[in-house]
Amino acid sequence: MKKFIFVLGVFLLVFGISCATEEMVGCILMPISGVLYFFGTTSKEFFAVFTMALGKYFIMAGVFILATALIFLIPTKRKEISDDVKNFKWKKFGIWKKRRTLFQIFILSLITFHICLVHFGHLNIPSMCPRSSTDLATVGTFGLSAVYWGTMYLLVFIWGRFICSWFCVYSFVQEQSNNLLRSFNKKVKTTVKHNKIIYVVTSIFWGSVIYNFLVFYMNNDTVYFQITNGYKVADLWVFLGGMATMLPLTMFLSHYFGNRFFCKYVCPVGGLISIYSRVxxxxxxxxxxxxxxxxxxxxxxxxxxxxxxxxxxxxxxxLDGNCIACGDCIDRCKFSALSFGINFPDVTGTIKRMAERIKGHKKEELGGVQ
Ligand code: SF4
Ligand code: SF4
Ligand code: SF4
Structure with a gap:
């Protein structure tokens, strides 16, 4: 019961912070943005209700419940420290994991630096958030973030899903959530189940972005490009709110639904690039x-x-669309049988196999007619 009250307090606090900092609109509800586009609205407009005004009540409620729970959770008698806490040790990192974590910290520092510059009025470049590009595309506008994401989608032909393990900020959050869980000896499921769901989400999302973009273009006969156009979500509080809310939420998702739940089931960016990353x-x-x-x-x-x-x-x-080129398996292999390398897609072999399959079908059909 005490634990339940504690978890409720954490959730209310997380919800409050994410409303107050726009994180709720920015990321947490992003997967349903696609459906909203079909109704001709952007998620930002639709979720205008999740504002600072609403957030502050949830923050207050969360703090109050947490404080109450903590009072009850303070042991009255001297208690043995639990094994989980006693045995806490950061899991050892392999060489690729170390490199990746350092790179992710570097990217995170760059983003934080950019956000600080925007926040304190020294720069006017919007965030590179993928959702801001898609939201704006539905109203016929492109900005720097669209160029950035267009380039990233093309680079997949060179480095596969490298972006998912080395660049994406949420990748860092997910990995650190899992490290924390494992360090406390908590389970993190790794198997992929029902991974076709991601393609349903991806189709709805991208289908609706393209549909709304075309509708806008047909009605206005023009699209706009402005370099500084984009959501002004490059705000320090939004970013800090995002970090504060994403970590506990991700730990919860990883523990109960599996490692990288968001990447496997929900993210339309990952869903799209997983289709062609294998080449x-x-x-x-x-x-x-x-x-x-x-x-x-x-x-x-x-x-x-x-x-x-x-x-x-x-x-x-x-050769698997789910592989994000993280390098963990290289760290795992004790026989150095795995390594990063260049693999040219076997285009002629694939065409031959397809042609043989078609020939086979035709022969079967002719055989059936005769
Ligand atoms: S699938 Fe999406 S959330 Fe996951 S790492 Fe890739 S871009 Fe980030
Ligand atoms: S196959 Fe290896 S490189 Fe790919 S995601 Fe799994 S552990 Fe990472
Ligand atoms: S030896 Fe083969 S099966 Fe074993 S970890 Fe290395 S690559 Fe995997």
């Missing part, structure tokens, strides 16, 4: 002379990629 050049290559088929690498993949199945099929590299 990207940068891949995790498999050296069959060194591989001992021990399956260690498959155990902890954040995206639940069945590496052992690819090894059984003698795939030259990890």
């Amino acid at each position: 990207g050049l940068l891949k995790i290559k498999i050296d069959y002379d060194k591989c001992k088929q021990c399956k260690l690498c498959s155990r902890d993949c954040q995206m639940g990629v069945s590496i052992n199945k690819l090894i059984e099929k003698k795939s030259p590299a990890i």
